Amino acid sequence: MIMMTNRQWLMTGAVVVLLLMLPLFLPNFWLANILGRAMVYGIVALSLTFLAHYGGFISLAQTMMAGVAGYAVAMMAPTAIPLGPLAMSYGYAIPLAVLAATLTGALVGLIAVNTREIYLLMITLALAVGFSLFAQSNTQWFRGYEGIRNIVGPEVFGMPFRTHLVFYYVALITAVLMYLLVLYVVRTPFGLALQAVRDSARRTSAIGFSVALHRIGAFALAGFIAGCGGVLITFYNIGITPSSIGLWPTVAVLIMAVIGGLGHPLGAFLGALIYAVMDTFASSIIGHDRFNTLIGLVFLTIVLISPDGVWGIGKRLAGLGGGKEPITDPVAKLTAGGK
Amino acid sequence: MTSNSALPTDTDALVLTGVGRRFGALAAVSNVNMTIKQGERRAVLGPNGAGKTTLFNTICGDFPPTSGRIHLFGQDISRLKPHQRARLGIGRTYQTSLLFTGLSVLENLYLAVRGARKGRFSMLKAGPGDADVAYARALADRVRVTQLLSAQVDAISHGQRRQVEIGMALAGNPKLLMLDEPAAGLSAAERPELVALIRSLPRDLTLVLIEHDMDVALSNSDIVTVMKDGVVVVENTPDLIADDPVVQSIYLGGGH
Numbered sequence: 001m002i003m004m005t006n007r008q009w010l011m012t013g014a015v016v017v018l019l020l021m022l023p024l025f026l027p028n029f030w031l032a033n034i035l036g037r038a039m040v041y042g043i044v045a046l047s048l049t050f051l052a053h054y055g056g057f058i059s060l061a062q063t064m065m066a067g068v069a070g071y072a073v074a075m076m077a078p079t080a081i082p083l084g085p086l087a088m089s090y091g092y093a094i095p096l097a098v099l100a101a102t103l104t105g106a107l108v109g110l111i112a113v114n115t116r117e118i119y120l121l122m123i124t125l126a127l128a129v130g131f132s133l134f135a136q137s138n139t140q141w142f143r144g145y146e147g148i149r150n151i152v153g154p155e156v157f158g159m160p161f162r163t164h165l166v167f168y169y170v171a172l173i174t175a176v177l178m179y180l181l182v183l184y185v186v187r188t189p190f191g192l193a194l195q196a197v198r199d200s201a202r203r204t205s206a207i208g209f210s211v212a213l214h215r216i217g218a219f220a221l222a223g224f225i226a227g228c229g230g231v232l233i234t235f236y237n238i239g240i241t242p243s244s245i246g247l248w249p250t251v252a253v254l255i256m257a258v259i260g261g262l263g264h265p266l267g268a269f270l271g272a273l274i275y276a277v278m279d280t281f282a283s284s285i286i287g288h289d290r291f292n293t294l295i296g297l298v299f300l301t302i303v304l305i306s307p308d309g310v311w312g313i314g315k316r317l318a319g320l321g322g323g324k325e326p327i328t329d330p331v332a333k334l335t336a337g338g339k
Numbered sequence: 340m341t342s343n344s345a346l347p348t349d350t351d352a353l354v355l356t357g358v359g360r361r362f363g364a365l366a367a368v369s370n371v372n373m374t375i376k377q378g379e380r381r382a383v384l385g386p387n388g389a390g391k392t393t394l395f396n397t398i399c400g401d402f403p404p405t406s407g408r409i410h411l412f413g414q415d416i417s418r419l420k421p422h423q424r425a426r427l428g429i430g431r432t433y434q435t436s437l438l439f440t441g442l443s444v445l446e447n448l449y450l451a452v453r454g455a456r457k458g459r460f461s462m463l464k465a466g467p468g469d470a471d472v473a474y475a476r477a478l479a480d481r482v483r484v485t486q487l488l489s490a491q492v493d494a495i496s497h498g499q500r501r502q503v504e505i506g507m508a509l510a511g512n513p514k515l516l517m518l519d520e521p522a523a524g525l526s527a528a529e530r531p532e533l534v535a536l537i538r539s540l541p542r543d544l545t546l547v548l549i550e551h552d553m554d555v556a557l558s559n560s561d562i563v564t565v566m567k568d569g570v571v572v573v574e575n576t577p578d579l580i581a582d583d584p585v586v587q588s589i590y591l592g593g594g595h
Contacts, residue, residue, distance in 0.1 A: 189453045189461045192442065196450055199439040202401060205421040206431055207507060208454030217460060330445045330489035334465055334472055 019172055028164040032236075034276050036168045039175040040236055042272035043229030045256040046175075047222040049268040050182050052257065054191065055218045056198035058117070061108045061124035063253050064131045065223040066230030067245030068104040073097035073231050074148035074240050075141060081150040082143065090154035098227040105223015109216035128250045136242035147241030151234050161235055171232055175269065178225050182265045185221065187334065194218050255295060259302050261309025270310045274298070351413070352377045352515055352545035353398065358407035360390075360397045367393040368569045371407070375562075377514075380546045382560035382577075384553075386589060390569040391549045392434055395519055398547075399431050400424045411515065425454065430513030434520050434549075436500040438507075440493035444484055447492055448475035448506050455511030475510070482506035482536065498529045505536065516540070517547045522555050534559065557581065565589070 023031055044066045051057045075084040076093035112123045135142040142148075153161030161167060185191040193214050196204040201211045234240045243249075252275065260271025278298065282291040306312045355373040359366060368390040375381050383391050396402040398409060400421035409417045416424050439447050452471045453459060465472050479485050482502040487495055492503065501521060508516055521537070522530055530552075537559050540546065550556035556563065557577040565573040565580065567589050573580065580586055 184464065185462055188464050189450070189459060191462075192446055192450050193454070193459065195441055196439045199441050200437045202421070203433070203437040203439070203507075204450075204454075206399060206401075206425055206437075207451040208422050208425040208511060209450075209459055210420075210422050213460070330443055331472060331476065333443070333489070334445060334449055334469075 016176055020169075023165055023168060031168040032164040034280060035273070036164075036171045037236060038269065038273040038276040039171040040229055040232040041253070041256060041276070042269035043175055043178050043232070044226050045253050045260065045268035045272050046178055046182065046265055047226035047229065048253060048257045049260075049262055049265055050225065051218060051222045052262045053264070054182075054186050054198065055194050055215070057112075057215070057218070058121055058254075059108070059112075059124045059219070059222070060121060060250055060254065061127050062222065062226045063245050063250040064124075064128040065101045065104050065108070065226035066233060067131060067135070067240070068223075069097040069101035069227035069230035070234035070240040070245070071135065071142060071148070072100040073234055074151045077148075077151045079150050079152050080148050082148070084141070084148070094154070094231055097231050098224060101227025101230060102220050102224040105226070106216050106220035108223070109219025112219075113212050113215055125250070128245075129247055132242050132246040132250075135245065142242070145242065147239055147244070149239040151237075151239045153235035162238070167236065171236075174228055174232060178228060179265055179269070181225070190214070190217065255299055259299060259309055261306075261311030263308040263315075264311045267309050267311035274310065350377050351375070352379065352411070353547070354410040355398070356408045356410070358394070358397055358404045358409060360393050360402055361405045366569055368397060368404075369406075371566075371571055373564065373571065373574075375545060375547065377412075377545055378543045379562065380548070380560045382548045382550055382556040382563045383566060384550070384556055384563060384580075384586075385566035388568075389566040391566055392519055393569075394566070395431065395517055395547075395549065398424075399429055399517065422454075425511065428511070428514035429517065430508035430511055430515070431517040432501075432504040432508050432519055432521060434523065436497070436504050438492045438500055438503060441491065443489050443491055444479065444495065444503055445472075445475055445488040447503055448478050448510060451475075451507035451510030452478070478506040478510055481509070483532065497524050498526065501525060501529075501533070502536075509540075513544070515545045515547070519549045520551060521548070522550060522552050530555065553581075 019035075022035070026035075044062050047065070048059060048062045051059050073093050074080055076086045076088050076096060077084075078087050078089055080087065108124065108127060111127070112120050115123055136145055138144065155161065156166045156170065159166050161170070186195065193204060193209050196209065197211050197214050204214070205211050237244060256271035256275045257268055258271065259274055260269065261267030275295070278295055279291060282288065282294050286294060302309060308315075351374050353373070353375040355371050358371045359369040361367065371394060383394070385391050393402065397404040400416075400419060400423070404417055407417070408415055411424070411427055411429065414427065416427060419427075439450065442450070449465075449472055452475050476485070476488070479488055482505050484499055484502050484506065487499060492500065495503070501524075505518070505521060508518070522533055525533060534555060537546070537548075548556065548559060557580070560577055563575060563577050563580040564571055565586050572589070573583050573585050575583060
């Protein structure tokens with residue numbers, strides 16, 4: 001269904017099997033606090049990579065969309081402290097929260113529909129910061145500075161969500177599904193038209209597509225992806241606060257996506273992994289106060305050496321190793337016959 | 340062609356009534372009246388800056404007219420957006436190729452096919468034996484880019500891009516096809532192929548052609564419109580237009 005060559009399928013399958021088996025080898029800390037965390041933040045970064053690579057939109061509103069889902073699930077969570085007036089079971093709260101993020105994505109797309117490049121960046125940044133400040137000052141629903149606590153997530157097969165294994169596997173499955181979703185959608189008429197808008201908006205409308213609707217649709221899908229990440233991040237943090245969706249977390253998602261490489265959906269997860277590793281171990285090496293310096297230097301180095309990030313380095317290394325781009329059947333690539 | 344009273348009829352493919360387009364103080368096109376019959380081949384000639392491409396853009400909706408009305412088969416399209424006009428049956432090419440450079444030739448053509456019908460938002464991939472993909476392949480055959488189906492558009496030559504452009508303009512089975520200098524930048528060897536392609540178009544298709552190459556323009560049109568400084572100066576049949584003193588002074592007089 002999804003366009004990959006046999007070799008790529010084989011490699012993807014091997015990586016997924018490896019990730020599935022990792023709990024046999026790795027300590028819980030690595031599973032949940034490094035890999036699990038990288039996967040849930042990677043989903044939010046993926047939402048940005050999807051918009052940037054296939055639509056040509058650099059948006060800073062992805063953390064905000066994730067935050068909308070996080071706050072929505074927190075307000076509706078049956079375990080929330082303080083308990084909200086909308087409390088319901090997680091079975092309803094989670095899909096509703098993702099829906100809220102999807103609608104928020106569409107709304108951001110609608111607001112930014114006629115802006116490009118630096119103006120799009122500014123508008124989405126303003127929306128992100130505005131939402132965070134709103135959450136901080138609204139005490140009735142968003143519980144102000146304190147946020148909403150004890151969002152522990154549903155039980156899965158009778159086990160608490162926060163069990164390392166449960167969290168790891170749910171994060172892994174969601175991340176793989178989102179990754180495959182992006183790879184699939186970009187080969188459908190909707191996804192192809194999105195890339196068409198990126199390459200020439202004028203020509204896209206000249207063949208009958210509404211450019212505005214496609215942009216809004218792309219932001220809605222990005223909101224859906226970010227929302228799935230936002231719900232999991234809220235479970236990971238056992239709650240949500242305004243500072244977790246403020247300026248720094250917003251920029252952090254951009255850093256993850258750029259470090260990993262905006263040229264491929266995989267880059268989002270690579271970048272999130274590097275970020276998580278550095279965030280965790282920087283304190284023991286150079287002290288926690290210096291984390292920003294360190295991540296800034298890594299960011300600078302990677303952007304200077306390889307503008308398409310770690311993924312770009314990997315791609316060039318694979319090219320050096322004599323791995324040739326396989327010749328693909330163009331029709332198979334476009335139709336479900338493609339492997 | 341000068342009165343505003345002539346109401347558009349069913350056999351009129353395109354009727355422009357007092358169409359003008361201003362950019363600030365600059366009147367790029369002013370008071371153009373034009374009636375193009377269904378199945379007619381119309382060439383638009385004129386020196387650089389005459390307003391030919393601007394006129395195209397007002398018809399296709401990229402720059403809607405600032406004055407006047409445009410009727411397509413009797414329907415007023417003056418205020419419609421470009422994609423709405425495309426759905427009503429206008430296909431066009433651009434002076435400089437505007438293609439989706441990050442996609443393959445087949446994907447460009449396939450998108451042009453999908454843009455012409457419902458399901459533009461479809462998030463389902465085409466199945467095996469999909470009719471739209473098959474049609475996109477047939478278009479590739481027609482504009483002779485079959486060998487390039489999987490090539491990414493930014494890797495193909497200028498001449499091949501021109502052919503893909505025409506294939507995309509034809510994808511929606513347009514009733515009105517507008518070609519903006521299709522021969523521009525083509526080699527002498529590529530031109531006859533283009534002319535053959537234009538001649539092979541179905542006879543009921545209405546064609547409007549901007550062309551600098553007089554031979555290509557005159558040999559492929561029923562009526563020629565000559566523009567200068569944003570206004571129509573002469574409209575006549577090809578055999579008479581070359582002898583027109585006004586045309587000779589502005590077009591041929593310039594050392595052509």
